[in-house]
Amino acid sequence: MSEYLNTARRVIETEMAGLQQLAGSLGENFDRAVEIMLAVKGRVIVSGMGKSGHVGRKIAATLASTGTPAQFVHPAEASHGDLGMVTKSDAVLVLSNSGETPEIADIVAHTRRFAIPLIGVASRAESTLLRQSDVALVLPAAAEACGNGIVPTTSTTMTMALGDALAIALMEHRQFTPEHFRTFHPGGKLGAKLSRVGDLMHADMPLVSEATPMTDALLTISQKGFGVTGVLDPRGHLSGIITDGDLRRHMQGLLDLDAASVMTRAPRTISPDALAEAALEQMQGSKITSLFAVDKNARPVGIIHIHDCLRAGMV
The missing domain is CATH 3.10.580.10 (CBS-domain)
Structure with missing residues (x-):
């Protein structure tokens, strides 16, 4: 077996272990997060910086395509006017592995000022983000796949999976059907497969x-x-x-x-x-x-x- 294959398998196995830890760590806070999203009269606003931001865009897109109105708001842009997109009828999902990312401070403060429900996702329960959140979803202390803890790998995989879990829980509760799904996917192969x-x-x-x-x-x-x-x-x-x-x-x-x-x-x-x-x-x-x-x-x-x-x- 080549060195490259050894690395690939080690990375995948490390991330799989992180996903297993995540699945075992979920509890009542996950239920509370779903209930908050179900009760939203506006949209679920997803925000995050850097790699968390990239993951957040995907989570927002998955929520929106499965029946939960959602929008990604960049935290730095929020500090320069985009906070106006976040209203009292929304709920906010903020992602930050450390929970201390400086750029998320303003959007977190905005939710506290206007009593907007805040769901935080981070790896440190004592972090500022999770202490400020109405619902704290703590990522388990799983090893990053890079081996030295520098490159966000396992942590971003867990965050992505957590977002998928939230979206599917909401989707199943709403009894979201293939016909509903087609409404949001009229184009591409998915839309074609669901055409009548x-x-x-x-x-x-x-x-x-x-x-x-x-x-x-x-x-x-x-x-x-x-x-x-x-x-x-x-x-x-x-x-x-x-x-x-x-x-x-x-x-x-x-x-x-x-x-x-x-x-x-x-x-x-x-x-x-x-x-x-x-x-x-x-x-x-x-x-x-x-x-x-x-x-x-x-x-x-x-x-x-x-x-x-x-x-x-x-x-």
């Missing part, structure tokens, strides 16, 4: 009746550009689909037939409320390129093509 068929489907569908001559059905297939056409029975239900394979199988005398004679009956369909990912899985599994979305009465309401899923960034 109804979000991607086309309402202008290729459709013909069972009695339609194949000369007209071929025209519909060509005009709509999906390579297929749905076939409707007299009640307007989707009774079949005509694909390239159906055309090849009925090549002999094709133009003398009607749609009902050529179509594949009982085609695969999907609900417009289904996840688009389910539609993609069905198309890939069945080696087809299009699916009709039908309502509860088997009437077609749209068509989704595998290219729609690709364009949405699902794969």
Whole structure:
């Protein structure tokens, strides 16, 4: 094993040990912190300096994307006017490994002056930050992974994990669903995976009746550009689909037939409320390129093509 791999494994194992210590140290103060955040009528303001600030930005983003309105406020900028962002309807989460970072003094004082709930995260219970806090979350005295205690490694990992724990506890209490999550993640692969068929489907569908001559059905297939056409029975239900394979199988005398004679009956369909990912899985599994979305009465309401899923960034 190389020296580099030895270092990598030592770092990861050291940080894992810190996370285990953190998990074992949590108690009623964690519950109190969650309850404060749940009761907030405004936002959870997250603040921290240096590495704690970088972690704080991530925690604020995670809270905001999982149903807890949150915003990161840089402590130095807060001292130069941004304290106006912190109101009496908010709660403040301040991160500082030492609990003595000079730049956090003004935002801490602001919370005390206006009776704004303050949750402090630090590694020293006797630090100024935790003594001033309404709820003190103490990070355990775990070794930093650098070996000499200089580089914030295990401490920042624990702080990040603590932020995730708070966010998920709040999320589960609020019964935050994938649909809620999609509201905050409309873009990127996450948004695509949580899209509904109804979000991607086309309402202008290729459709013909069972009695339609194949000369007209071929025209519909060509005009709509999906390579297929749905076939409707007299009640307007989707009774079949005509694909390239159906055309090849009925090549002999094709133009003398009607749609009902050529179509594949009982085609695969999907609900417009289904996840688009389910539609993609069905198309890939069945080696087809299009699916009709039908309502509860088997009437077609749209068509989704595998290219729609690709364009949405699902794969």
